[in-house]
Structures are given as C-alpha cells and as structure tokens.
Amino acid sequence: MLTMQDDKHAMAQAVHDLGSALWFGGSTMGVVGVNSAGRDLKDGSDRIRVASSAWGRFAPAQWAGIAATLLAGIQLTRVGGRRIALQKGFGTVGAAKAALAVAGAAATAYAAYCGKRIADATAEAERMGEPVDVTDATTPTERTPERIAKWQRQQRVAQFVGPVLAGANIAAGSHLVQSYRAGATAKGVLGRLLPN
DSSP: OOOHHHHHHHHHHHHHHHHHHHHHHHHHHIIIIIHHHGGGSSOHHHHHHHHHHHHHHHHHHHHHHHHHHHHHHHHHHHHTHHHHHHSTTHHHHHHHHHHHHHHHHHHHHHHHHHHHHHHHHHHHHHHTTOOOOEEETTEEOTTSOHHHHHHHHHHHHHHHHHHHHHHHHHHHHHHHHHTTSHHHHHHHHHHHHSOO
C-alpha cells in the first residue's frame, strides 16, 4: 500500500522527469533543428529572424521544464532526506545532480542571452542598411558583421552546454532512482556503517 510519502515522491519524480525531458529534448532539437534550419532560407537576416522567433516561442515551455526540474529536485531531496543520511554515495550523487541542474540552467540562460544579442545586432545592421551574411543562426561567414559574428561564436559553444548538462542531470537522476532498489539500498547503508 502506498503511503503519503510515497505519493509525494512519485509525483515529484514524475514532475522532475517530465521537466527534464522537455528541457533536454527541446534544447537538443533547437541545436540540431532550429539553429541550422535557416540554411534553407536565402536571406541572412531571415536565417537569424526565424531561429530567434522559434526560440522565443519555445522559451516559456523550456523555462517551465527547467523550473519543474529544479523545484521537483528540491522536493525529491526533502523526501529522500533519510536516504541521504544513511545510504553511502546517495548524497554525493544528489549534490552533483543539483550542481548539474543549476549549471545547466545558467548555461541555457547564457545561450538565450547570446541569441538575443545576435537578434538585436542583426536588427541594428538591417536598420543601417548593412548586409547580414550568415550560414545559419549560429554560424558566421567571413562577411558577417563582427558585432553579430562575435555573439554567434559564443552561441555556437553555449548552445551545446545546456543540453549536455541537462542530459547529465537526467543520467544522475537515473543513478539515484536505481539506488532505491533493495540491494543497492542495503549496500549503501552497509557502506555507510562499516568502515572500508
């Protein structure tokens, strides 16, 4: 029979996993699909404008996924407090997972900031009648204005960091879930109680 504690844990785990899936999947699709899809368009400004518009539309969902990951992670930590104290390695992996989530959220925010700077610099170039020649939303050419190219170079790296950290957070979560198995729990508790 499920207890209230089990219900809270199951709900927090589901919210966490769904939020993480949204964050990881959306970020990965953005890198692989949205940012490079502009290559199919002829105009450099359109290549940036379309990617910027797509990211702007996805941002509320992405941030909802990140918030779900972080808030449910806090609840999972609270519900698993005894396990952190008793099971060797659980707290260490949990702390690493939390650090990955926070770093991933910061990387995602920085990637979004770079995207905003690219869009703003592109709009400025258009107002000045300056041609915007880019390969896609994150790849400059030798003719890309430097104020756009510098942010594209940063975005080119930053766009990968968020999904990598989100994926690592999911992997750490899988490790923690496996530590709930009876054998893993017993081994972890014995590891805490018995000296090596």
